[in-house]
Amino acid sequence: METSAHAITAPSAIYEIDGRRFEIGSRGFADAIAEAHASHQRPRCMCLVDGVEMYVARLAGSDRGYIVKRMPDTGSHHAPDCPSYEPPAELSGLGQVLGSAITEDPATGETTLRLDFPLARMPGRSTMPPAGGESDSVSSSGTKLSLRGLLHYLWDQAELTRWHPAFAGKRTWATVRRHLLQAAEHKLTRGDALRARLYMPEPFSIDERDAINARRLAHWQHAVATPGKAQHLMLLIGEVKEIVPARYGFKAxxxxxxxxxxxxxxxxxxxxxxxxxxxLALWGASDDIHMVMIATFGVSSAGVPAIHALCLMPVTRQWLPVEDGFEKQLLDRLVGENRAFVKGLHYNLGRDNGIASAVLTDCEGSAPMLFIVPAGLNEATPGRTTGDPGPAVWMWRRTGEPIPPFPQRCTQSPRPTGLGHARRPPQPAHAERP
Incomplete structure (x- = not known):
């Protein structure tokens, strides 16, 4: 018998700081990480017996003060059920861009992003990507992020690729927006703060309509075209309602x-x-699919916003990205069986680059990789290097066969906190990285 989603809580992170152990939000935790930052101590995440080294970053201009973060490229060193766990970068498109298009500085807590699309537009010059093949908004080299690569990175950083049964019914646009905006903090591109360039619409409210519109216009001011000068472009992330012909031209x-x-x-x-x-076909055929758009846009001198480049990403009702109907079937089954997992993303990679569609995080001692194998592909173990046993691999071949049973979940009690008290209920959206 399946356990009710409401009875399953997401694991909490436990940190050891100067010989003492703290759960996020527990008494003394805020002071302990502030002291660790001042004395250049490295907290240890105690998801494993020996712990995994973390670091403390200061959140400039934020009333949250400090945050404990993973050391760069160490997510796979954590236990699979740890909130800081991340599948190995080489199992997704992240491996191609990490360290080149994405560089993180633990000393400052800031991440520099190299983008493969313009955030400025010269008067009279088109910003359309070249015709033929995949648009630059989707594919790119590993040295710079495409529009899709940036969207996938922010989705990963916001932990919207992570799913646990305790999150059921708790993800809304307001939640998604809040976590994406938090993920954009302390990210730099071309020397500017990414957060200042990013616009995501607030949840609509009739009572707050005038205030929302005023905040939107204020945010857009530096993207308004000025005659004779280069126009600064902004980034939009939002859910598409429709893209249709307008009275003149077209509109989103x-x-x-x-x-x-x-x-x-x-x-x-x-x-x-x-x-x-x-x-678009998946969106049209599935009423429970949201269509997320990332786009660059500017505002004309008449106050009309115009999109210059865009990329679309379908997501499930849980806001988990999907490539096609097969991935939707897989994720629907995983969610329906109350499994915990991390969704894999392509970033800059093309569709023919096979990556793990998901990695299970509720199996004892391992994190099995779930692959959907296209019909006609005879590769026995996708994603595995010759001679490297690696993690367990589960495959579903798209040849008409039903989805095979998933690897068995861990039936033991949740990982102990080491604090001698019960875990707190999960956060409203998902288990947040501290």
């Missing part, structure tokens, strides 16, 4: 912004249908 309507559409020129609109045909 984003949910929570009923009074403001984004204009799209005809060339981009036509290429949109060709490039994102699989994503």
């Amino acid at each position: 309507i984003v949910k929570h912004m009923p009074d403001q559409a984004f204009s799209i020129d005809e060339q981009l609109y036509r290429r949109l249908g060709r490039r994102f045909e699989p994503e």
